[in-house]
Amino acid sequence: MKEPLEVFSDYLSRKNLKMTPQRRLILDIFLREKGHLASEDLYTIVKRFDKSIGQATVYRTLKLLSESGLAKEVKFGDGVTRYEQKYGNSHHDHIICEECGKALSVVDEKIEELQERLAEEHGFVLTGHEMYLYGLCADCRRKKGGH
Amino acid sequence: MKEPLEVFSDYLSRKNLKMTPQRRLILDIFLREKGHLASEDLYTIVKRFDKSIGQATVYRTLKLLSESGLAKEVKFGDGVTRYEQKYGNSHHDHIICEECGKALSVVDEKIEELQERLAEEHGFVLTGHEMYLYGLCADCRRKKGGH
DNA sequence: GTGCCTGCAAATAATTTGCAGCAGT
DNA sequence: ACTGCTGCAAATTATTTGCAGGCAC
Numbered sequence: 001m002k003e004p005l006e007v008f009s010d011y012l013s014r015k016n017l018k019m020t021p022q023r024r025l026i027l028d029i030f031l032r033e034k035g036h037l038a039s040e041d042l043y044t045i046v047k048r049f050d051k052s053i054g055q056a057t058v059y060r061t062l063k064l065l066s067e068s069g070l071a072k073e074v075k076f077g078d079g080v081t082r083y084e085q086k087y088g089n090s091h092h093d094h095i096i097c098e099e100c101g102k103a104l105s106v107v108d109e110k111i112e113e114l115q116e117r118l119a120e121e122h123g124f125v126l127t128g129h130e131m132y133l134y135g136l137c138a139d140c141r142r143k144k145g146g147h
Numbered sequence: 148m149k150e151p152l153e154v155f156s157d158y159l160s161r162k163n164l165k166m167t168p169q170r171r172l173i174l175d176i177f178l179r180e181k182g183h184l185a186s187e188d189l190y191t192i193v194k195r196f197d198k199s200i201g202q203a204t205v206y207r208t209l210k211l212l213s214e215s216g217l218a219k220e221v222k223f224g225d226g227v228t229r230y231e232q233k234y235g236n237s238h239h240d241h242i243i244c245e246e247c248g249k250a251l252s253v254v255d256e257k258i259e260e261l262q263e264r265l266a267e268e269h270g271f272v273l274t275g276h277e278m279y280l281y282g283l284c285a286d287c288r289r290k291k292g293g294h
Numbered sequence: 295g296t297g298c299c300t301g302c303a304a305a306t307a308a309t310t311t312g313c314a315g316c317a318g319t
Numbered sequence: 320a321c322t323g324c325t326g327c328a329a330a331t332t333a334t335t336t337g338c339a340g341g342c343a344c
Binding site for chain 2: 307308309310311317318319
């Protein structure tokens, strides 16, 4: 598979946009940090490498990364947009612990299939979907129970 | 089943809060208008009946309605919080047309079951979930195809 | 050299909060 | 009477945008 940096470069030149040191740095750190990062989180980390970078640049670059297919926006319902890596066309959903905020990525082929069918039954052709499962993780249940 | 107004009154007195004309009016209109209403939508409608009502009151009342179990917050990912009616403990998910914004409420027992199981497999006990299917509705496909 | 890019600060958008007077219970 | 409630405006939060100078192509 093509390297992320190449994917991004290709995307940029296709759109007559430019590869800059800031964009390279943000992509780099975005790839290094696994998980679900808010723009602000990324900004904090990126700033350690380039004191002079601006928040807006991080916001703008994350948007570009989404458009290039390298990142995907996810919204956990707390008003903060997070971004996660997305190689090729991998897809997954989320289980979020309501106690500690831990978020796992999961997929269930059977569910995906049923979603497709459900949409069809209502006359829709699916283009995408989001599923968030909220609950208590094993750790938090133990802590709560143990008390 | 108990009347919504009674449910709300009970909730309020249980919390040492008060039933006011504004709250009664907002509940009334919320029940009348089926669908997924943003606070601002409701505010616009409510204003036709009471010119002097403030936005903040609508926001605050919708929050109370959620807490009382009569309403449920839904977020379609466009940064606007919407509210839908929720009698008893009815639950459903959403299919949203990316073209015209139309939103349908749906349930699929089989999916619900698999979600439960999926969470379990990852050590979670589910407390709730949200599922949003995005796609194109039949109408919009026709319009697009016809062009 | 041209047009995109950057950091900054100001602008938005949705929602929340502080406050002084008003009103349910 | 005692608190909670209301409308208003100001505050917050997350994100976007305008701009003047700088840099990639």
